[in-house]
Amino acid sequence: MIIHETDCSGCGICRSMCPVEAISVNGIVAVIDDERCMECGFCASSCPNKAIRQDSTEWPEEDKETAANNSAAADKISEHRPTVICVYIEHTGGVMNESSYEAIGAARSLTGESDSFKIAAIIAGNGSRQLAGEVMRCGVDEIWLLDLDWLPFYAEDVLTRIIADVLARRQPDIFLGGATEHGRSLFPRIAAKLGTGLCADCTDLSLEPVTRRLIITRPALGGGVLARIVIPHHSPQMATLKERVFPRADRSGHPAGMILDFSDEYPVMQSVYTLGKRILQEGKRFKLGQADSIVAVGRGIGTAANLPLIHKLAGTIGAEIGATRPLIDEGWLEASRQIGQTGVIVKPSLYIACGISGALQHTVGMDKSEMIIAINSDAGAPIFQYADYGIVGDLFRVIPEFIHCIESGTFRTVAAGSDKELI
Secondary structure, eight states, X not given: OEEOTTTOOOOOHHHHHOXXXXXXXXXXXXXXOTTTOOOOOHHHHHOTTOOXXXXXXXXXXXXXXXXXXXXXXXXXXXXXXXXXXXXXXXXETTXXXXXXXXXXXXXXXXXXXXXXXXXXXXXXXXXXXXXXXXXXXXXXXXXXXEOOTTOOTTOHHHHHHHXXXXXXXXXXXXXXXXXXXXXXXXXXXXHHHHTOOEEEEXXXXXXXXXXXXXXXXEEETTTTEEEEEEOOSSSSEXXXXXXXXXXXOOOOSSOOOEEEEOGGGSOOOOOSOOOOOOOOOSSOOXXXXXXXXXXXXXXXXXXXXXXXXXXXXXXXXXXXXXXXXXXXXXXXXOGGGBBSTTSBOOOOSEEEEESOOOOHHHHTTTTTOSEXXXXXXXXXXXXXXXOSEEEESOHHHHHHHHHHHHHHTOOOXXXXXXXXXXX
């Protein structure tokens, strides 16, 4: 691969697209490491200035002119227009979903204190107006308000048309939202309507320093790798954010933003959906990510027949049960209890890991827990690197003693087949 330095603007898009990380940006131009390059051509196809070729053929004059025009246009845009990051505010009757605070927090992490960025937020549906002040207190510069009291909560077809229209008019560079049930349903519809790209369940976001293109990180291949994804040719660049991964936006005093009210511009629209029957679920809906205490189990449990021991421990301390992916794949527990890159991210006050080795795919989902207690017979298990308290021993001996101490209100020193003492 050959880079024509005269046409290269140093934007870094090629570096983001390279699957083998063979490209770096040295000063104001890109440089290719020929030893690492596999000649895939991704960089050439993604270059907005057509500055990369797979052979040494002289660049046609029309390509040079196009590259120069693209570079000049990009410079003009970056000089005069702030990068706009829009956040979708998910709410129920005027009560913000926690994922919306996290989406604002992610946007603020991208922008920092720079005045060359602007954070906007779309609030749609009944009860939207009362949320405007709360959203602005979280650091949003501009509210795009759609206070539509006629819009049913289930009418995602109508909501898609309206939000897509507002986005097409306001033209934000980036559009973010939570990877909730609602977000996973709504965002693909909007992306298809706008003809743009969408990356779901993201775990990290960053920006190319020159182009401010969004670089999205998410788990792939069953959580075995972390993929970096860019959307270089379409706008807005859309992403849904995995819950409880990004920092929550804190309130920053009095609201100081602007409200653009589009509510009166959208008359009543008929949805293709109708509400047939509403069934109220009895009891509290299970959400592992909101649990204050979790007992998690891994392969060390041996077989599904041994799970009642875990259920008894969880019941004794009033905890929910979580699991690593292999147990979910075996069908021993429901998928909603999987913790890790491809499961739920949790941050409980107490996390007890029973027979879990501590693979990266699991620990990224629980390492922010306030207190971690690990029980494992292998003293070298990686899980102990994350644990506040580690118990080396047979979980089939340790857990019954654990339960006994809790139920009796006593604390005893027990031997667990190792040189360590367990409290």
